[in-house]
C-alpha cells in the first residue's frame with residue numbers, strides 16, 4: 001500500500017515536472033502541456049478560432065501552445081501584432097519549414113519560403129512584374145472588366161432562378177490571375193482550371209484542418225497513408241498542369257519580349273552565369289502560389305460580401321444609389337471612382353472585416369532570438385498572428401461584432417480606415433496582392449450592383465453567416481437570386 005502511494009506520488013511529480021518544464025525560461029505563458037500530445041487536446045481540430053480567443057482571455061495577447069513537441073506562440077490584438085510584424089518586422093518575418101504545407105510544396109514557391117535572400121529576390125520579382133503586367137494600372141482594370149463581363153453573362157442567364165455563386169466567383173478571380181501569369185483566361189467549364197481550383201480549395205481546408213494538425217504535431221506518423229496524403233496528391237496534380245503551361249510558354253515565347261509573368265520569369269532564367277534562386281522547379285510552385293493566393297482569397301471575400309448584401313437589403317440599396325449617382329453617364333467604373341463613393345468603400349471594407357478571409361494569417365516564424373511584450377521567444381519558433389483578434393477587437397471598432405458599414409464612416413459620412421483594418425496582415429511579409437485584390441473587390445461589387453439586384457431566395461431559410469474554417473474562411477454554400485435593376489442609368 002505504502003509503495004503504491006509512493007509510486008503514485010512519483011508519477012504525479014513526474015507529470016507536474018513534465019507540464020512545467022516544457023516552456024523555456026521567460027517563454028510566453030499558456031495552458032499545461034501534456035507529454036507527447038502537447039496542447040492538441042486544448043484545440044478543436046475542426047475550428048480552433050474560439051479556443052484561440054478563450055486562451056487569449058486567460059493568458060493575454062502573447063501566449064504559447066505546443067503542437068506535439070513543437071512550441072507555438074500565438075500573438076493577438078493590433079498593438080501586439082504590429083509590434084511583432086512591423087516594429088520587429090525582420091525578427092518575425094520567417095516561415096516555419098516543417099509543416100504539412102512545406103512538405104507538400106517541396107519547399108519551393110514564395111509564400112512558404114523562409115526569410116532570406118531567396119525570398120527577397122522572389123518577392124521583389126513578383127512585385128515588379130505584377131506591376132508591369134498591370135497591377136495598379138489601367139490595363140489591369142480593363143482585364144478585370146473583361147472578366148466581369150463573363151460574370152455578368154452568367155448572372156443574366158440565371159435571372160429569375162435560384163443558383164449557387166460558388167464557382168462563379170472562384171472562376172472569375174482565377175481567370176484574372178491567370179491572365180497575369182499566362183496571358184490567357186480559361187472558359188468556366190474548362191476541365192484544367194476546374195481541377196486546379198478544386199485542388200486548391202481542398203488544400204486550403206486540409207492545410208489548417210485536423211489532419212494537418214496531427215501531421216504537424218507527430219512527425220513519426222508522417223509517412224503513413226493517412227488522409228493528409230491528399231494534400232500531396234493535389235499539389236502534384238496542380239504541379240503537372242503548371243508544368244505543361246510552362247512548357248507551352250517555352251515553345252511559343254520570343255525571348256526578350258515577354259507576354260506575361262511566366263515569360264518574364266523565363267527571360268530571367270536566360271541570364272548567363274546567374275547563381276540566383278531562380279529555377280524552373282521554383283517557377284512551377286511560384287505560379288501555383290500566386291494562383292492560389294489570388295483566387296481563394298478574393299473569391300471568398302466576394303462570396304461573403306454578396307451573402308451579406310442579400311440579407312441587408314437597405315445596405316445594398318444605399319450602395320446602388322451612390323453607384324448610380326457617381327457613375328451617371330459613364331460606361332463603367334474605374335478605381336478612381338472609389339474616392340467619390342465613401343459608402344461603397346465602407347461596405348467593401350466591412351465585407352473584408354467580417355469575411356476575415358485569412359483568419360490566422362499565414363504562419364510566421366522567428367528569424368532570431370527576440371522579445372515581445374517582455375517575453376523571450378527563441379529563433380525558429382512558430383508564430384501564429386491571430387488576425388481574427390484584430391478584425392473583431394473591442395475598442396477598435398464601433399460595432400466589432402456585427403456587419404455594419406458605420407465601422408468605416410465618420411460622423412460626416414466620410415470613409416475612414418481604422419488602424420485595426422489589417423486583413424492583408426502587415427510588415428515585410430504582408431500580402432503582395434493587396435492592390436490587385438482591392439481593385440477586384442471594388443470593380444466587381446460596383447459593376448454587379450449597378451446592373452443587378454441580389455435577393456435571398458424565399459425558400460432559403462435563415463442565412464447562416466458562420467464560415468467554414470480553413471487557411472481561408474469560406475461562407476457555407478448558399479444560393480442567390482438576381483433581378484435586372486430597372487433604375488440603372490447605363491448609357492446605350
Ligand code: HEM
Pocket residue numbers: 110111112123130177289290293294295297298301357358361362363364423424425426428429430431432433434436437
Ligand atoms: C481579399 C484578398 C486577399 C487577402 C485577404 C489576402 C491576405 C493575405 C494574408 C493575410 C497574407 C499573409 C501575410 C503574412 O504572412 O503576414 C497574404 C500573403 C500573400 N498574398 Fe494575399 N491576400 C489577398 C489577395 C491576394 C492576391 C490577389 C494575391 C496575388 C497576386 C496575393 C498574393 C499573396 C502572396 C504571394 C502572399 C505571400 C507573401 C510573402 O510570403 O511574402 N494575395 N495574403
